[in-house]
Amino acid sequence: MSIVAVGSIAFDTVTTRYGTKERLLGGTATYFGLAASYFTDVGVLGVVGEDFTAEHENVLRRHGIDISGVQRTSGKTFFWSGEYGANVNEAKTRATELNVFANFDPELPRNYRDSEFLFLGNIDPTLQSNVRHQMNGARLVGGDTMNYWINNTHPQLLETLKVIDVLIINDAEAKSLAGETNLPRAAQKVLAMGPKALVMKHGEYGATIFFREGAFGIGHHPFRAPALPIEEVVDPTGAGDSFAGGFMGYIASQGELNREVLKRAMFYGSVMGSFAVERFGTERLQNLTREEIDARFQIFRELTHLE
Ligand code: AMP
Numbered sequence: 527m528s529i530v531a532v533g534s535i536a537f538d539t540v541t542t543r544y545g546t547k548e549r550l551l552g553g554t555a556t557y558f559g560l561a562a563s564y565f566t567d568v569g570v571l572g573v574v575g576e577d578f579t580a581e582h583e584n585v586l587r588r589h590g591i592d593i594s595g596v597q598r599t600s601g602k603t604f605f606w607s608g609e610y611g612a613n614v615n616e617a618k619t620r621a622t623e624l625n626v627f628a629n630f631d632p633e634l635p636r637n638y639r640d641s642e643f644l645f646l647g648n649i650d651p652t653l654q655s656n657v658r659h660q661m662n663g664a665r666l667v668g669g670d671t672m673n674y675w676i677n678n679t680h681p682q683l684l685e686t687l688k689v690i691d692v693l694i695i696n697d698a699e700a701k702s703l704a705g706e707t708n709l710p711r712a713a714q715k716v717l718a719m720g721p722k723a724l725v726m727k728h729g730e731y732g733a734t735i736f737f738r739e740g741a742f743g744i745g746h747h748p749f750r751a752p753a754l755p756i757e758e759v760v761d762p763t764g765a766g767d768s769f770a771g772g773f774m775g776y777i778a779s780q781g782e783l784n785r786e787v788l789k790r791a792m793f794y795g796s797v798m799g800s801f802a803v804e805r806f807g808t809e810r811l812q813n814l815t816r817e818e819i820d821a822r823f824q825i826f827r828e829l830t831h832l833e
Contacts, residue, residue, distance in 0.1 A: 527592055528778045530638045531558045532571040532657050533647020533670075533767070534627060535578070535596065539607040539620075540806065544760045550807030551582050553604065554647035554670070557764035560811040561771025561798040562645075563589035564819055566778040569638045571595035571657065575603040575626045585812060594635045601626040614762045614803075615729030634660040643778045645770060648672050651679055651686040658689045666783065668692045668774050669721075670766070676703050688720040694770045697726045697734075710736070710748070725773065725792070727766055730759070735792055744785040751792035752829050754800040754822070761806040765799040768811060772798030797822045 533554030540547055555572045562568045569592035574582075578598065586593050604627035608617040632653055644661050646654040646669040658667060669690035675683050676699060683703075687693065693716065701707055704715035709726070713736035716724050722741035727733045732753040737746045773795030780787045797819055804810045 527567040527569045527638065527641050529562055529566055529643040529645060529774060530569045530571060530595070530634070530641045530661065531555050531562070531645040531647060531771075532595075532632055532654070533558060533645075533649060534604050534606075535570070535572040535574050536604045536606050537577070538763060538807065539605075540761055540763050541609040542614075542759075542761050542806075543610075544758075544806070547761070547806045549605075551585055552606070552764060552807055554649075554767045556586070556808060557767035557802065557811065558645055558647060558771040558774075559586060559591045560589055560808055561768040561802070562775030562778070563591055563771075564798075564814060564816055565772070565775030565794070566643075568592065568775070569595055569635075569641065571632050571634065571638070573597045573599060573604075573626050573630045573632075575599065575601045578603050585808065589812075592637070595632075595638055597630075597633075599626050599629075603627075608763065610762055614759050617763065632657050632660075639663075642666070643774060644668070645774050646670065646686070646690065647767070647770075648675075651675055651683040654686045655682070655689060658686070666691050666774075666777065668694055668770060670694050670770060671699065671703075673699055673702055684719060687716075690721050692723045692725060692774075693721040694725040694766075694773065695727065696766065697728050700724065700726050709734075713748070723788070725795075727769060728753070729762075729765075730756075732796060733769065733792060735788060742783055742785075742788070744788075749785075749789050749792060751789075751796045752826065753796055754826060754829065756800060756803060759803045762803050764802045764808065764811075768802035769795040769799040772796070793823055793826050794819075796826060
């Protein structure tokens with residue numbers, strides 16, 4: 527398998543202007559895994575409760591996702607409920623019930639250990655470090671975090687950032703982590719904490735990748751990928767994780783890592799994010815074809831291409 531992803535597997539109840547949907551299959555590892563599965567082999571590391579049925583499992587299995595790293599314990603699966611108002615970039619959290627996620631102790635199955643790529647989804651930075659050290663041979667490690675960890679577990683997060691190659695976070699989170707409101711200055715401060723590259727997601731406006739000087743042996747000029755202007759954003763949940771899945775999935779599918787590959791990965795990340803938001807939950811991500819993905823990649827190119 528080429529990518530291992532650790533993160534939440536969840537049931538989400540979501541309200542948007544298109545209505546409310548209850549207990550949709552969601553979570554970071556789910557969105558990331560589905561998006562990445564169109565490019566490469568994925569194994570997921572997570573925990574679920576007794577309410578997680580064979581039908582839910584099959585959503586992942588149908589995409590060839592290895593779930594031998596998904597622990598099943600007594601109790602309920604992690605539950606999140608959120609609402610989106612006029613600003614689709616911002617979810618208002620109504621409820622977070624950690625349930626079995628509260629005692630999550632990730633343990634890498636033997637068949638995951640040789641994977642070349644690792645994605646550390648948004649979980650406690652101590653657990654992220656723990657998983658990272660179980661996969662010391664990884665070629666490229668991507669990671670995410672959020673304000674909760676930036677504010678409450680800062681020292682632990684700083685340790686984790688030393689072992690992440692590409693940090694993929696929202697621009698607001700990057701500014702908060704850096705304590706700096708100017709975008710490129712915030713990027714430089716975050717890169718000084720360890721990562722070789724920083725992908726700042728701008729929600730419906732795209733994403734920018736910044737490089738540490740000399741990292742990956744490529745120039746350090748930033749590169750921005752647009753987001754597709756979509757008229758019907760039915761459910762923004764999982765856009766960020768789907769971006770990360772498309773981004774890392776594409777990188778893993780390529781033999782080498784250079785500036786062109788990273789630029790294309792930014793576009794494939796945007797493509798997967800754009801599909802994710804077109805339906806509630808993971809519906810759209812479950813029913814894609816590689817042809818549809820590549821057709822949208824071309825639309826993205828045309829959006830910004832200049833002769
Ligand atoms: P995003 O890509 O940022 O929209 O991520 C959406 C997913 O994050 C949802 O499917 C939620 O289940 C999951 N989620 C929400 N809060 C948390 C949390 N505190 N820890 C882990 N996962 C979360």
